Amino acid sequence: RALLQQQGASFPNYFITTPLCGPSRASLFRGQYAHNHGVQKNNGANGGWKAWHNAGTDQDTVATWLRAAQYRTAHIGKHMNGYGSANSVVGPGWSEWIVPMPVSFFNYDLNVNGTTEPHGNAAADYLTDVMAAKAESVIASTPAGTPLFLYFAPKAPHGPATPAPRHVGAFASHQLDEFGSFNEADMSDKPDYMQRPPLTAQQITDLERRERDRLESLLSVDEAIERIVTALQAANRLPNTYIFFITDNGYLLGQHRHSGKLVPYEEAIRMSMLVRGPRVAAGSTNPAMVANIDLAPTFAALAGATTPRFVDGRSIVNTLTGGDTGRSAMLIEIFSAEEDDPEEADSLLPEALVAAPARRRAIRTADWLYGEYGKPATEFELYDLHTDLVQMESQHENPARAETMADLSAWLGTLANCAGAACRSAENSPAGS
Numbered sequence: 001r002a003l004l005q006q007q008g009a010s011f012p013n014y015f016i017t018t019p020l021c022g023p024s025r026a027s028l029f030r031g032q033y034a035h036n037h038g039v040q041k042n043n044g045a046n047g048g049w050k051a052w053h054n055a056g057t058d059q060d061t062v063a064t065w066l067r068a069a070q071y072r073t074a075h076i077g078k079h080m081n082g083y084g085s086a087n088s089v090v091g092p093g094w095s096e097w098i099v100p101m102p103v104s105f106f107n108y109d110l111n112v113n114g115t116t117e118p119h120g121n122a123a124a125d126y127l128t129d130v131m132a133a134k135a136e137s138v139i140a141s142t143p144a145g146t147p148l149f150l151y152f153a154p155k156a157p158h159g160p161a162t163p164a165p166r167h168v169g170a171f172a173s174h175q176l177d178e179f180g181s182f183n184e185a186d187m188s189d190k191p192d193y194m195q196r197p198p199l200t201a202q203q204i205t206d207l208e209r210r211e212r213d214r215l216e217s218l219l220s221v222d223e224a225i226e227r228i229v230t231a232l233q234a235a236n237r238l239p240n241t242y243i244f245f246i247t248d249n250g251y252l253l254g255q256h257r258h259s260g261k262l263v264p265y266e267e268a269i270r271m272s273m274l275v276r277g278p279r280v281a282a283g284s285t286n287p288a289m290v291a292n293i294d295l296a297p298t299f300a301a302l303a304g305a306t307t308p309r310f311v312d313g314r315s316i317v318n319t320l321t322g323g324d325t326g327r328s329a330m331l332i333e334i335f336s337a338e339e340d341d342p343e344e345a346d347s348l349l350p351e352a353l354v355a356a357p358a359r360r361r362a363i364r365t366a367d368w369l370y371g372e373y374g375k376p377a378t379e380f381e382l383y384d385l386h387t388d389l390v391q392m393e394s395q396h397e398n399p400a401r402a403e404t405m406a407d408l409s410a411w412l413g414t415l416a417n418c419a420g421a422a423c424r425s426a427e428n429s430p431a432g433s
Helices: 021-030 048-054 062-068 127-141 201-234 292-303 342-347 399-416 421-428
Strands: 009-015 072-077 096-101 108-112 115-119 148-153 243-245 270-276 329-334 360-365 368-373 379-384
Touching: 021 048, 021 062, 021 292, 062 072, 062 148, 062 292, 072 127, 096 127, 127 148, 127 201, 148 201, 329 399, 329 421, 360 399, 368 399, 379 399, 399 421
Parallel strands: 072 096, 072 148
Antiparallel strands: 009 270, 096 108, 108 115, 243 270, 329 360, 360 368, 368 379
16 A cells, blocks of 8 residues: 555556456456457366467467567466466566466475476465565566566465465454445345355354455565565666556455355456556546456557557556546456366355356446346346445346346447457447447
8 A cells, every 4th residue: 555555546447357367367468358368267178278378379468569679578476277387388478487386375386487496385485475586586687778577476365365474363353344245135136146045154254264364365465565666666667667456356255145256246356456657646546447458558558569459458558647537348258157266166165166157248337237147148137336336236127227238238249249449449339329
């Protein structure tokens, strides 16, 4: 808060177009919706590193664009789900490649530019701290005249969250937020895959314990941010550096009786982004709607790099300084039928394992969240975000909203099949307008 929020801008309307680790990171690297970059799940033929690498998608990313613009590019931290020792290639475009295998807080190997660096279970091996030291080294070793793009991706607070030993117990008295849609009383308006009994007292206790672990694990990330900012300052880079603080996806901890991701609800798709950098007003709040697919073209624009025509997102350089109000809408698309992230499997409550329609898609505007589920769609949701931001009462069966639903359905259909410039056009206005 002190180094990023108070020195930059908060974007409370930053959205994740596919709320799942692998697809979200692919969107970050390529500036594309999942239906275009092809990483639709975390694993399997069309998921994770296999889909990312086998299709050659990793050959043309923000790393290669900035490398071509003479940037030093450093990848430090989690890469793509399924990446490991069996396929430990160095990602194209990255000058520095420092990736844990497996992604674990302790007992992992780091792939450091193709060389294996083992780490055990000592306090000094804690992943976030090791990554922070690597980031400091990269910053310090980059020649003054060389521009730098640093991607720092810690595991925390990903489950099973493990705090650094020095932080264990720091949130021991923290209480779970049980307001809003937590353990929603009436789920009759929700689609079939969301139907489940109310959370039990034991499940709520477990959720609270896991939230405490997550918060404690983030304290080392907080310290890493300070170390990175301090290193940038020592290298005389800070005044000319943009820092983006983002996340792959949100996570429900009891909202709508659910724990996990892969739902089109605000807790999974709407995050808060922080941006610090030249001409970004310190301590400001920017209400513009922006999406993760907008970041790669933004990084390219800031770096003076060329953006490929396949990019779906839009540069938000002008948005950063209040020059425009962002987008009007974005597509939310989910292709995975159930939570399928092995790294987090032991932290899921049973209700998150209920199979959902393999295709779920929605459109999020400033006013509405409208969703269609199944292929063809057989279930729907519609929420008026002005009166029901926590999405407690779907309006999809309200006759008075029939015209609104029809308009949003047409708009959604256009976005769901868009590519490149057509996405940017479709996001600006409804279909046919």
